Amino acid sequence: MNITLNVWRQPDQKSQGQFQSYPATGISPDMSFLEMLDAVNTMLVKKGEEPIAFDHDCREGICGSCGMVINGRPHGPERGVATCQLYMRHFKEGDTITLEPWRANAFPVLKDLVVDRTSFDRIIQAGGYVSVDTGGVPDANCIPIPKVKAEEAMDAAACIGCGACVAACKNSSAMLFVSAKVSQLALLPQGDAERKQRVERMIAQMDKEGFGGCTNTLACEAECPKKIPVTHIARLNREFLRAKLT
């Protein structure tokens, strides 16, 4: 199939960016979206032009590196997949596909479709952990956890930190990302000792990084490649209130 790409090109963080149009010809419907970009990049390199820069690595939807806004939707039109798991069979002959980087103040563009998401790491640094050093911990089975709780914690822990929730949100809120970690650790007894400080510090860091507030439009849940539900945001709010009241 033949399609047209309309891609955001920006040489570096300081420069002005613009959309540029490229033909993508001879694309097979069984190609992954990133393989289609590889093909376009090969063509650009052959012409001596700089290829389109985009972050990617595992190409199986787990490392969280890839991510671009495809026709206005983070990770594209399919539900529950990251960009690298999207296949060209979901597009039609003659389509024009617009590609943009994540748009958020807390995710500055480094080059083309590559953004800087280190703000997420700083939120984790603020409290997204259990303070245990290596060694001196009890036997694993000393901490029984009901299966249902463990499963719910795992649902939250499945977050890949890609930032689609932020890109989808009109307020560029990171609430789904923050709630996934707060919720995982709030559901588990291991997280209990630092429950209060964790939620307060992570929220404070989120604000400091310039992420917006949550106005419950649920766009984050709709675009999350791991289908993390907004019920975790509800738990985050409860945790925050609880911390403030105790």
Add this chain to the structure above:
Amino acid sequence: MELNSKIPEGPIEKKWDNHRFAMKLVNPANKRKYHIIVVGTGLAGASAAASLAELGYQVTSLCYHESPRRAHSIAAQGGINAPKNYKNDGDSVWRLFYDTVKGGDFRAREANVYRLAQVSGSIIDQCVAQGVPFAREYGGLLDNRSFGGAQVSRTFYARGQTGQQLLLGAYSALERQISKGTVKFYDRREMLDLVVIDGQTRGIIARNLRDGSIEAYIADAVILATGGYGNVFYLSTNAKASNATAIWRAHKRGALFGNPCYTQIHPTCIPVASDYQSKLTLMSESLRNDGRIWVPKKVGDKRNPREIPEEERDYYLERRYPSFGNLVPRDVASRNAKAVCDEGRGVGETGLAVYLDFADAIKRNSKAWVEEKYGNLFDMYHEITNENAYETPMRIFPAVHYTMGGLWVDYNLMTTIPGLYVLGEANFSDHGANRLGASALMQGLADGYFVIPYTIGDYLASSKFQQITSDHPSFSDAKRDVEQANEKLVSIRGNKTVDEFHKELGKILWDYCGMGRNADGLKKALEMIPKLRDEFWKNLRVPGSSKSMNPELEKAGRVADYMELAELICADALHREESCGGHFREEYQTEEGEAKRNDEKFSYVAAWQFNGVGQPETLHKESLTFEYVKQAQRSYK
């Protein structure tokens, strides 16, 4: 060069304890005077950096990703082994040790493997304390499943995302130390050289991938936890950026490379579909707990699999290996898949695939039961192939997955360069010629949490360090060399892309040094690789500048190293005139087609010394002795 493995004296179950007591300690107040660089933030790197910082050392951590959490350990699916014997099925440290030595086809160091088995239980405890949400039973206790090469259930797991959850645990420990200021972390940095001064490792040169600047980092010891080199084959289950550059450049600075030809071809991957394919996707080995592998009995049977009656199917693993069945080790499963495809009984359009069928599991339990256990894998399969594996069997084929070879290290995980340590997949230790499933996560975390924190102290306490700055000629020379090499790559201005060269190299390796190898093919590869390398340096096209973010240049540097490494892999495979584990030399097989070792001649680790590009490397041998597990023909019948 005399290779000293430094295996401690004493009976095997006492070696590690005795050694821990014998090693020198650094007193708590002095630890902060020592500076350690950790390259890589996967399971081994993140756990090492966090644990060393907790002890009080000054730690610098770097990775080429934007965040430590993106390291490829994140993609490990199946699980992590530990002989907790929670299932009451007869597991013990001894049995895990035995299974691993046997699984590695008697080409691993017994003492290392025993230590690995010993500390593996503590890993599970540590991860649970961090809040890793392992799968649990209804009573609230931890669940286990079975993996290849073992007859007990000792694999702990978190759905099909065990690597992700363990890495996020280690990542959270690392981020905690970063927030305390005990670890300085640098994102998007790729190590491009090692700096050795007066025979001691004193730092690294790295490229800042954000802006292309070349930076020097000084330390008293350097730890490489940079993963394996499976991507030398181009198509593999590794992440696209996984590479050999850090270990290869350390090799060029004098660190010996151990058993480079030991590569693991994983039996259960989604088959190659086209020539534009950029990577291969693994379907976790855990699927072999409940999926049954088969091909049609008749050659060229192209019927829909559901129309092939039971009696016309060949469940070849169950037939040939009744006691292990579908859970034979990976090398055995891969070789058998290749054999049935070579007979013309492979399935799918290309004939290079076998079926992995869940119909029986669905009938025995239910679709919901299968979905709960393996749902994400079925979803992944559907996305890639557009087929529903609940209704039609999965098609799978072996793919390059893991490299047992790596930089040679002694029992303390130190290379032949003092002060240079290598952890995880990047070193050669522990797995011999074949790694068992759920053992990579175990080894990465064992090295990082429970081995290096002890052994590095012994080196620091017993060495003297001269004060140096980055003006030291060894640093400035290395920096200049790296800058010039990058400049050279962008100034060739030829006609072929990095990927084109990489694909050509990968095809040579896959054809002549893949699942089956023979002397003629390897000799041919050894003629082809240097020619391709010459062409690479004459006809490569890398647009853009070396002084800005340039992903194409990053790839070019990695492929330049593969062009050299590939030659060593083939030379090692040619010299090892026996079959063992993942190294299958077609000339050396039993009548039944199993790998035939030659213990008299090859019971050693091949450790290679670099002599210059294109020059044959010098072979050093560390002989392997088996005092506790008797060397025997491996049998899974």
